[in-house]
Amino acid sequence: MKLPTPRGPVSEALINALTRAPHAISAGDPSDADDLHLALFVCYELHYRGWDGVDDAWEWEPGLLGVRAALEALFEADLRTLGVPVAVKDVPHALIDLTREAGGPSLSGYIRGRATREQFREFAAHRSVYHLREADPHTFAIPRLSGPAKAALLEIQIDEYGGGVLNRMHQELFKSTMTALNLDTTYGAYVDLVPAATLANNNLMSLFGLHRRWRGALLGHLAAYEMTSTGPNRNYGNGLRRLGGSEAATRFYDEHVEADAVHEQIAAFDMCGSFATAEPELAADVLFGARCVLTLDDRWASDVLAAWSAGESSLRAAL
Structure with missing residues (x-):
């Protein structure tokens, strides 16, 4: 898959980084939902079929995993607003x-x-x-x-x-x-x-x-x-x-x-x-x-x- 067009500062920093050899990376806060979810999608695709021209070593680059974790925390916070069901027997x-x-x-x-x-x-x-x-x-x-x-x-x-x-x-x-x-x-x-x-x-x-x-x-x-x-x-x-x-x-x-x-x-x-x-x-x-x-x-x-x-x-x- 070809790398997509960025939709904000985080997805732009991430996509630009992936065009080079693996290196330390950091990113700020996403500008909106489009920026957040495109950045997450780009991170996740490294665990599926990857991106054209992107070094497979990026999959486990520690800095990128740190960026992904921060984005996941934002996503999970949104999901938690849906309510956490109580455990049931049936x-x-x-x-x-x-x-x-x-x-x-x-x-x-x-x-x-x-x-x-x-x-x-x-x-x-x-x-x-x-x-x-x-x-x-x-x-x-x-x-x-x-x-x-x-x-x-x-x-x-x-x-x-x-x-x-x-x-x-x-x-x-x-x-x-x-x-x-x-x-x-x-x-x-x-x-x-x-x-x-x-x-x-x-x-x-x-x-x-x-x-x-x-x-x-x-x-x-x-x-x-x-x-x-x-x-x-x-x-x-x-x-x-x-x-x-x-x-x-x-x-x-x-x-x-x-x-x-x-x-x-x-x-x-x-x-x-x-x-x-x-x-x-x-x-x-x-x-x-x-x-x-x-x-x-x-x-x-x-x-x-x-x-x-x-x-x-x-x-x-x-x-």
Whole structure:
């Protein structure tokens, strides 16, 4: 992925530093959410596929890790305002209640019945930041678990990776959707265009995935994804069909309707329930992770719908 264009003093200092050999680095406070989340995203990507022309040794450069930690503290402070759930004995049913209470704007309903082709293209551009590496952030949890919770996570992840068949991997299925929409399928192609809310959604799973202490929150994050996926993906698929999308174009969404109906039970009971039984002191983190992803996704959906209602692009610049 090519390094993105800076959005403020911190992301500028960080991106400029990465163009050189690893060295001591420091940065001040971000100017706004765009600066914060782009800087965090740049840091986190070093642990995924890296940046074109950037020395891989930057991944563990102590000064950069210090900058990242300061940015994470700001992000975590925002997340803490959402409230920290108390530990409960019945985590699976608490997750069910939490996901049923999610009452944000129905972006999927709008896309099913009203979105234009250009709006669907924007939606796919937003989502491409995650879907082109779908499942990768949650895979960080595998070596940090044991027993039934690990087995359940593996069952979900194996499906996400298409059982090891390349053209069935969800990352690859989404490329077919993007191709049908005449979008660039290059990994990270739209990072420069997406706003802070989109980057925040991606940074959330990286924050949880890269810190062992947040393993419970990462499982809650994945569970919330799986437990709220079936209906929206059915809407997305039907919306794309309404706009003339082919079977190949909608396969990504149709696959999620089928797979996530099964994953919902596995995630809530076999994965999160087993984890909470094995590590009850982290049961509240499971619910915290679920609450965070549901809230941030609602914020993002509200921003997208507000832009479209105003006749504007939901991206930083139109496609």
